[in-house]
Amino acid sequence: MLLMSWNVNGIRACIKKGFFDFLTTHDPDILCIQETKAHEAQVELVTPGYHQYWNSAVKKGYSGTLILTKVVPLSESYGIGIEEHDQEGRVLTLKYESFYLVNVYTPNSQRELTRLDYRTKQWDQAFLSYIKELELTKPVVFCGDLNVAHKEIDLKNPNTNHNNPGFTDAERASFDRILARDFIDTFREFTTAGGHYTWWSYTFQSRARDIGWRLDYFCISKSLLHLLESAHIFPDVLGSDHCPISIQMRL
Numbered sequence: 676m677l678l679m680s681w682n683v684n685g686i687r688a689c690i691k692k693g694f695f696d697f698l699t700t701h702d703p704d705i706l707c708i709q710e711t712k713a714h715e716a717q718v719e720l721v722t723p724g725y726h727q728y729w730n731s732a733v734k735k736g737y738s739g740t741l742i743l744t745k746v747v748p749l750s751e752s753y754g755i756g757i758e759e760h761d762q763e764g765r766v767l768t769l770k771y772e773s774f775y776l777v778n779v780y781t782p783n784s785q786r787e788l789t790r791l792d793y794r795t796k797q798w799d800q801a802f803l804s805y806i807k808e809l810e811l812t813k814p815v816v817f818c819g820d821l822n823v824a825h826k827e828i829d830l831k832n833p834n835t836n837h838n839n840p841g842f843t844d845a846e847r848a849s850f851d852r853i854l855a856r857d858f859i860d861t862f863r864e865f866t867t868a869g870g871h872y873t874w875w876s877y878t879f880q881s882r883a884r885d886i887g888w889r890l891d892y893f894c895i896s897k898s899l900l901h902l903l904e905s906a907h908i909f910p911d912v913l914g915s916d917h918c919p920i921s922i923q924m925r926l
Contacts, residue, residue: 676704676705676746676923676924676925676926677701677702677703677704677705677921677922677923678703678704678705678706678707678776678816678818678893678921678922678923678924679701679703679705679706679707679919679920679921680706680707680708680709680778680818680819680891680893680919680920680921681697681706681707681708681709681891681912681915681917681918681919681920682708682709682710682780682819682820682874682890682891682915682916682917683708683709683710683711683914683915683917684710684712684915684916684917685710685711685712685713685915686708686711686712686713686718686720686741687712687713687717687718688712688915689914689915690718690719690720692913692914692915693913693914694914697912697914697919698722698743701909701919701921703743703921704744704745704746705742705743705744705745705746705776706725706742706743706744707740707741707742707767707776707778707818707819708740708741708742708743708778709739709740709778709779709780709819709820710738710739710780710820711729711731711738711739711740711741711764712736712737712738712739713731713735713736713739714729714731714735714739715727715729715731722743724745725743725744725745726743726744726745726747727741727742727743728741728742728744728748728751728767728769729741729767730753730754730764730765730766730767731764732762732763732764732765733762733763733764734762734763737763738763738764738765738780739763739764739780740764740765740766740767740778740779740780740819741767741778742767742769742776742778744769746771748769748770748771748776749770749771749772750769750770751767751768751769751770752767752768752770753766753767753768754766755801755802755805756805757801760797760798760801763780763782764780765779765780765781765782766778766779766780766802766805768809770813771813771926773813773814773926774813774814774815774816774896774899774926775806775809775810775812775813775814775815775816776816776817776818777805777806777809777815777816777817777818778817778818778819779802779817779818779819779820779821780819780820781794781798781799781802781819781820781821781822781823782794782798782822783822783840783841784822784840784841784843784846785840786840788838788840788843791840791843791845791846794822794846794849795845795846795848795849799849799850799852799853802853803852803853803856806858807856810857810896814895814896814898814899815858815895815896816893816894816895816896816899816922816924817858817893817894817895818891818892818893818894818920818922819891819892820874820890820891820917821850821890821891821892822840822841822846822890823841823842823846823847823849823850823890824836824841824842824847824888824889824890825847825850825851825860825889826847827869828867828868828869828870829869829871829872829888829889830842830872830887830888830889831872831885831886831887831888832886841888841890842888853894854894857896857897857898858894858895858896858897859894859895859896859897859899859900859903860892860894861892861893861894861895861903861906861922862889862892862893862906862908862920864900864903864906865905865906870885871889871908871910872885872887872888872889872908872910873887873888873889873890873891873908873910873917873918873920874887874888874889874890874891874916874917874918875887875888875916876916877916882916885910887910889908890917891908891917891918891920892920893906893920893921893922895922895924899924902924902925902926903922903923903924904922904923904924904925905921905922905923906920906921906922906923907920907921907922908920909921
């Protein structure tokens with residue numbers, strides 16, 4: 676099974692920049708999308724062969740998640756069951772026979788770190804509790820834009836970014852706590868090298884110069900590791916300031 680994830684930074688904008696060509700070329704069994712910035716009724720998204728599951732933010736034009744899947748799930752759920760966290764459409768879960776798939780768009784800590792405490796002390800902890808609760812029943816695959824570069828090798832310029840959103844000590848430690856609870860960063864099972872990024876700022880020709888950050892992840896329960904076959908990043912796919920990522924698993 677080929678699973679892919681992509682923060683499209685606006686599904687309507689991405690459609691104009693080649694989204695359907697990407698979908699046809701890569702043909703994933705499941706595609707998890709973050710930052711749709713739209714409600715389903717606002718988008719002409721015709722995807723033959725795929726079932727669509729949307730979780731849009733209450734606020735229009737903001738956040739939102741979407742899953743396109745060829746494999747019909749046993750059930751779906753929206754959010755993590757906590758109202759204050761579920762207004763922005765950030766979590767979408769599909770239940771399959773042998774695993775849960777969780778599509779997540781983690782809140783950004785924002786400039787001046789105005790949302791850092793909310794993100795690390797409330798959101799991350801609530802999300803970890805949610806996926807561990809799911810794991811009591813079935814293993815979990817969660818993916819999406821986690822808005823953190825975990826290690827110094829996960830961004831081009833670590834020395835100048837320690838106090839910037841996405842690379843603060845608090846955010847990195849929060850991700851450490853998630854991995855410490857028996858989850859695996861799949862990409863790091865295949866490479867320990869730096870220079871692999873999934874997001875580039877629109878400023879200063881960052882993408883052309885490959886000044887990037889690895890903010891997008893597939894993480895899996897440790898019990899699924901023996902089923903993991905590959906993990907990839909697709910930096911040449913345009914259409915967003917993020918690029919897609921994938922894993923191949925025997926599911």
